[in-house]
Amino acid sequence: MKKTVTTFAKAKANKEKLTMLTAYDYSTAKLMDQAGVDSILVGDSLGNVVLGYEDTISVTMEDMIHHAAAVSRGAKEALVVVDMPFMSYQTSVYDAVVNAGRLMKEGRANAVKLEGGVEVAPQIKAITAAGIPVCAHLGLTPQSINAFGGFKVQAKTKEAAEKFISDALAIQEAGAFAVVLECVPEKLATLVTEKLDIPTIGIGAGAGCDGQVLVYADMLGMFSDFTPKFVKRFAETGAAMTEGFKAYINEVKAGTYPSAEHTYAIDDEVIEKLY
Ligand code: KIV
Secondary structure (H helix, E strand, O other): OOOOOHHHHHHHHHHEEEEEEEEOHHHHHHHHHHHOOOOEEEEEHHHHHHOOOOOOOOOHHHHHHHHHHHHHHOOOOOOOEEEEOOOOOOOOOOHHHHHHHHHOOOOOOOOOEEEEHHHHHHHHHHHHHHOEEEEEEEEEEEHHHHHHOOOOOOOOOOHHHHHHHHHHHHHHHHHOOOOEEEOHHHHHHHHHHHOOOOOOEEEEOOOOOEEEOOOOOHHOOOOOOOOOOOOOOOOOOOHHHHHHHHHHHHHHHOOOOOEEEEEEEEOOHHHOOOO
16 A cells, blocks of 8 residues: 555554655665555755765756656655755745656655755745645755755754754644654754654654654665764675675686576577588
8 A cells, every 4th residue: 555644644643653765766666665664765865875976966856856756666655755956946936836846747756855944934835735745854954064064963052952943843834744853962853753743754863753764875884985873784785785796707707607597598400500
């Protein structure tokens, strides 16, 4: 059964934890979907993980649509949430609605995600009014990395924590169905989780959130450019891949691959006539 925003609301009401992972391609999305993840986020971390950029700023609408469509084809049950890239919604409410619509129509998203609090509440309201579910994103919002001056824990002072709480209330009021809380102190994330009616999905925000999200390449040990403190490696897939690549190279060089079992036969009398 396809998971929906109602699944998210019910999970919050029943105090059941939600699981979300990022994916950027069909095969990975299919594996996650079959494993039973509630939601797949086509994050703009695509820029770092897949495209090799140093941040998410350069990611385009075309990048997001291309990868969202691939993920959507693999995700039969998980709710597919797609990130709105930098400058696809900050510029105006009109741009936000048009671009959210493109992610739904061309990327086959089930919902969109955008970063920011009270300043993007009008965009959240308008996108939601157009029938598109919106997941908000507060705390360390990577599209604002230049304003933050680096990847740092957010909302640690009284003023910043108060702003964080009022942002959370504003995005809920605007109609967001869920909110990602990234890289904020655990006690603050827990407090916001208690204050909100919508589910909170934490990443570096502790166990008090209603759910968790991780970048799949981080949690599988495939991405080593930068590993934040909050990442736990649930598998060493990167090491396993390197081993597999080396074994392939060695066997091809040694002439032991391909062997008979990987080879197609032809009748001897046919091949003899060709010499
Ligand atoms: O782009 C992304 O992967 C994200 C997660 C870190 C939540 O926004």
